[in-house]
Amino acid sequence: MTDQISTPAGTENVTSETPAIQLIGLTKKFGDTTVVNNLTLDIRRGEFFSLLGPSGCGKTTTLRMIAGFSDATQGRILLGGQDVTSVQPHKRNVNTVFQSYALFDHLDIEGNVGFGLKRKGLDKAEVARRVNDMLELVDLQGRKNAKPRELSGGQKQRVALARALVNRPEVLLLDEPLAALDLKLRHRMQVELKEIQREVGITFVFVTHDQDEALTLSDRIAIMNNGVVEQCGTPEDVYERPKTVFAAGFIGTSNLMTGTYSAGAVTVAPGIRIELPGHPELLDGSTASIAIRPEKIWIADFEPDMVRVHGQVAATVYHGATTQYLVNISPEIQLTVVEQNLVRSRHDDRWSDGDSVEIGWKPEHVVVIG
Template sequence: MTATTEAPATTVAEPSTAAVPAISLTGVTKTFQSSRESFTAVGGLDLDIESGEFFSLLGPSGCGKTTTMRMIAGFEEPTTGVVRLDGTDVTDVAPNHRDVNMVFQSYALFPHLSVADNVAFGLKRKRVGKAETDRRVAEMLELVELGGQAKRKPSQLSGGQRQRVALARALVNQPRALLLDEPLAALDLKLRQAMQMELKRIQRDVGITFVYVTHDQGEALTMSDRIAVMNEGYVEQLGTPAEIYEHPATRFVAEFIGTSNLLTGTAAATTSDGTDVRLDCGQHVLVAERLSEGTQVDITVRPEKIQLSTEPPDASLSRVRGTVADTVYLGSSTHYTVRLDDDTEIVVFQQNDRDLSAADAVAGRGSDVWLSWRLSHSYLLPS
């Protein structure tokens, strides 16, 4: 259960007392060669995905997440490294002999077959008996709430319905793992949110390992048990949604996941509580970590962790002064942009749980405010 950014050869999966991982990638790289150039899509990957977990590969386009998934499915052969399913090396096994199924981004439904025949396709290839096939198809269509659409053609279905057919078509085979390649990308926002819940429910019901590829951090945070954040062919951070959100391991993760405020400064002096850091703007903040004097640091704080006030906050908190540059009222919350002396901007989300007029009067544009947060809510990023 480990993922690193170091060279693959030096890292070996930690011995685990748990069962054999459902999917395991060891030292996997993938380089695409064309006559003129070569492009490294996956630079080195060690990844164990546990049985029954909802695992997301998250990252911007071109980060290697889809290539990784296609190597698990067998559509791409790794340039180096080993792919194991349930501990069995399947690196050279063709996709039709791998016990994983995929939900394609475009769904890739068979346009000439009915919904039921689409779903039955895999079972027929595996020569499951007709009665058994019919039963499982019906069951699966019920599960995805398409019981009444069995005889329709894909062209007669809505986008959301097609998506569920694609899901049913893969799941009916009861694979070791289900691979989903941005399956919700083509749906509109409302449907997408509904399907997120739906997918999570189905995954709980069937108990199959889901490997979910997405560039949407919200989707990944909502649904996943664990997330691997990928960038330029490497895993930047692997952890639960909370770990990744609360403790971004790298600057990339901090910036890619949610909104982060980044403060740069130099360690000025250690105190009993931690370190006093002199920010580039001249103000001082406290951090919990002990740093030797003169160390350059990047401090990151999530906007919703910051309190905004007109009165000076408690001195045990980290605190800075600034001027409100902009406010955006969003109903349940208000987003403030506060400018420090050196033009560093800090974003603050305040829940509108107080009297609105009072808050507004306090923090109107141009007013001077204090920002404060607990020491435990700021993190130092490796530079």
């Protein structure tokens, strides 16, 4: 499931190659419910790593176990090669940005950001200097003496980030930190978050249910469902080459079809055979699921090597930059096709509901799952 499974390293042979976080067979049960199930995962140093999944998939529980707020039922957690499975949260060199920000109401911004450093026993001047630097990084130097309640949502978010980052943790854990912000602010914070991460070079573990956010920000993404990692890889990997039906369906829109493979084609419905060249690993008579992204399907101007299918336009939805067509290729199977509305695109408005069309795609754009 993961692309590399490493053996746990002892402290003596920690190298720069040692993953920032190693989760080994991590399991969490609440009563009879298994929320995280035998999770094994390596998170590399300095990477922006996202745990992506629907609510209840176990991503937040995983994060809480890394932070130490939740005990693992089974398995181990290694931070920088050291086993911290039973280490208390205040002794782990990780910091968390909480979904609710969890700022301390009774302290001003300076007090909030300097809280962790003071706990570490740094002298006042050093605390003040680092707090200043950090407030500058998050662009809040003017609000040092403001109380949390005087800040906007976006500003609170930055204080929460600064409060965690100022401690220079080995790993920064972010629990849906942008979920409470409105759309516009969220997009701006995404950009800022990525910039800050590049600047400080700290490993970020980012929990989100928002696939766009994960795709935009991450170096790698782990897609979680029902307590297990469905797929782990770069944004391109998980988007272009989903390995499971869930991964294909959860990220973006996918046209998923399942049928029986024989002689270089899949029968997805009676009489509908979809050619599937270049898959020698598939055995005749086996069941195959295939996924094609809507933007990879063409609706005209085909190239010679394309696989083509006949269909009928069921609906046309204009989205501005794109137009979405729903095309029925059989009574049961409807494919989504997304076309860029380019000036050079000569078939604007050429298709309307009820039209018989031919759609096609390049064989390499078909992803075979399972």
